Amino acid sequence: MRVAVMGGGMAGLCAACQLADNGFEVELLEATEMLGGRASSWRDEDGDIIDNALHVFFPHYLNCLSFLEKVGAEPLHWTHGMSIYNREGLRGDLPMGGGLSGLLQAFSFSTMSPLDQLSMSYAILAAAFMSDLQMEKADELSLLEWFRRHGMTRTAIDHFRPFGAGLTFLELNRVSAKSLIYWIRSVQCLEFFRRPGIGFANGGLGEIYVEPARRYIEERGGRVHLSRPVSGISIKGAKVTGLRTADGEELQADVYLSALPFYELRRILPEEAFDYRYFRDLFRIDDAPSVSVQIWFDRFVTDMSYIAAQMEGVFNCFADLNRIVPRFAEGARGSMIELVLTPAHHLMPLADERIFRMTLEELQAIVPECAEAEVTKWVVVKKRQGVFAQQPGADKYRPVQRSPLANLYLCGDYTRTFISAGMENACASANLAAGYIIEDVQDRQVKLFSKPRYFTPWLRRGALAAAAVGALLAARRA
Numbered sequence: 001m002r003v004a005v006m007g008g009g010m011a012g013l014c015a016a017c018q019l020a021d022n023g024f025e026v027e028l029l030e031a032t033e034m035l036g037g038r039a040s041s042w043r044d045e046d047g048d049i050i051d052n053a054l055h056v057f058f059p060h061y062l063n064c065l066s067f068l069e070k071v072g073a074e075p076l077h078w079t080h081g082m083s084i085y086n087r088e089g090l091r092g093d094l095p096m097g098g099g100l101s102g103l104l105q106a107f108s109f110s111t112m113s114p115l116d117q118l119s120m121s122y123a124i125l126a127a128a129f130m131s132d133l134q135m136e137k138a139d140e141l142s143l144l145e146w147f148r149r150h151g152m153t154r155t156a157i158d159h160f161r162p163f164g165a166g167l168t169f170l171e172l173n174r175v176s177a178k179s180l181i182y183w184i185r186s187v188q189c190l191e192f193f194r195r196p197g198i199g200f201a202n203g204g205l206g207e208i209y210v211e212p213a214r215r216y217i218e219e220r221g222g223r224v225h226l227s228r229p230v231s232g233i234s235i236k237g238a239k240v241t242g243l244r245t246a247d248g249e250e251l252q253a254d255v256y257l258s259a260l261p262f263y264e265l266r267r268i269l270p271e272e273a274f275d276y277r278y279f280r281d282l283f284r285i286d287d288a289p290s291v292s293v294q295i296w297f298d299r300f301v302t303d304m305s306y307i308a309a310q311m312e313g314v315f316n317c318f319a320d321l322n323r324i325v326p327r328f329a330e331g332a333r334g335s336m337i338e339l340v341l342t343p344a345h346h347l348m349p350l351a352d353e354r355i356f357r358m359t360l361e362e363l364q365a366i367v368p369e370c371a372e373a374e375v376t377k378w379v380v381v382k383k384r385q386g387v388f389a390q391q392p393g394a395d396k397y398r399p400v401q402r403s404p405l406a407n408l409y410l411c412g413d414y415t416r417t418f419i420s421a422g423m424e425n426a427c428a429s430a431n432l433a434a435g436y437i438i439e440d441v442q443d444r445q446v447k448l449f450s451k452p453r454y455f456t457p458w459l460r461r462g463a464l465a466a467a468a469v470g471a472l473l474a475a476r477r478a
């Protein structure tokens with residue numbers, strides 16, 4: 001049974017590995033000269049690792065972490081804290097202990113008053129224990145609105161902003177409350193208690209998982225084609241009959257899996273596909289861009305061994321990768337700081353040099369040591385940036401992995417699972433799509449997809465049971 005996988009990003013690679021494992025003959029078509037898509041890295045002419053962007057992993061990334069393990073990627077480096085710089089350059093360090101207690105402890109920011117801390121703790125608790133139904137409803141609201149309804153103070157909201165913008169590339173007034181509450185809720189799942197922290201790749205993503213994944217597919221008889229963009233999909237009735245590639249060739253398979261970004265998929269679908277609302281909805285979702293900057297210094301300018309953020313400015317999250325994962329910045333003499341610039345619509349037309357200067361100026365304002373050091377190299381990356389814009393109300397337009405065409409499936413971080421866009425959703429959607437393909441074609445069920453184990457339902461059941469016992473005891477006494 002032959003399956004054509006379109007797109008060699010994390011979702012395409014993960015799905016291809018699962019399908020190769022389950023007896024499918026995999027043909028993977030990738031448009032560019034490298035695999036990994038947005039979660040990738042490469043080496044420049046100096047031999048330095050250039051990251052497509054700063055990527056961090058979380059303990060509840062079950063699908064993503066098991067994909068990395070399956071292909072034999074190097075174990076991640078787990079860090080246990082984060083720092084935040086306020087407008088005056090004052091740094092608050094947040095330890096990250098086990099689960100919710102750790103998170104609440106983390107919110108005792110030195111840069112917030114007790115009232116701000118209280119308001120943030122209350123909102124975080126309310127978010128962490130929301131039910132699935134409440135989460136669905138929260139998609140209609142912006143996070144800013146949701147925080148205000150839950151009494152969060154302005155200063156507390158400002159402290160959350162860089163993490164929200166760093167995770168979703170949108171301002172809090174533009175982002176769905178659901179998409180960020182998902183991240184907050186993850187702190188009350190079992191995996192967060194087991195391994196609280198934030199994971200970094202122990203080197204460039206291109207080296208730690210992309211090459212192992214390619215080998216994994218090829219060792220199982222799959223073929224990986226680089227620089228082979230799919231330029232069209234042919235349909236007859238309710239079935240895909242083949243793909244056209246930009247080099248003018250036709251490719252036929254039994255099953256087709258799109259792991260393309262949504263804007264690419266809608267570009268190559270034939271007109272008749274849009275008879276289905278499922279495909280028309282691809283025009284209702286949008287992209288939120290970002291810019292990534294790496295700066296090398298001639299000496300160490302920070303002592304930070306975990307991720308940091310600044311409350312307001314052109315960049316939000318940043319990390320000194322030569323402190324955190326020295327293998328990433330092999331050969332560097334000092335700090336190598338990587339920064340995430342989001343939201344970035346306004347930055348896209350600017351020249352790289354201008355973006356670098358603005359970024360450095362802001363960095364020097366909060367980390368004065370940067371002003372004393374010499375910048376030995378900088379790189380601005382604008383290509384392959386952006387994630388699906390998780391705006392209020394957009395979640396319902398995300399397609400599920402089974403399409404209305406009998407042999408076409410979709411995966412990728414924008415497709416719908418129970419979570420927001422990111423590497424975990426790329427892998428979760430890949431596992432779901434591969435599971436559906438196996439079920440539909442081989443008529444057997446395999447469990448490839450995992451969901452974190454949340455405590456909320458148990459706490460609810462516990463509260464209900466306690467209320468029932470209380471009522472029983474009260475009735476007996478009466």
Ligand SMILES: Cc1cc2nc3c(=O)[nH]c(=O)nc-3n(C[C@H](O)[C@H](O)[C@H](O)COP(=O)(O)OP(=O)(O)OC[C@H]3O[C@@H](n4cnc5c(N)ncnc54)[C@H](O)[C@@H]3O)c2cc1C
Nearest residue numbers: 007009010011031037038053055056230386412413422423
């Ligand atoms: C700046 C930045 C920071 C991020 N940080 C994090 C983070 O810290 N944590 C996290 O979990 N996630 C993060 N993400 C999100 C994460 O990178 C993505 O969710 C994930 O990589 C998406 O994988 P994908 O396979 O769905 O899509 P992609 O990576 O976009 O893969 C799609 C692939 O399809 C290929 N393609 C496109 N058109 C065609 C065509 N016509 N024919 C064939 N192939 C084609 C592309 O070249 C690409 O390789 C970040 C993203 C960015 C941009």
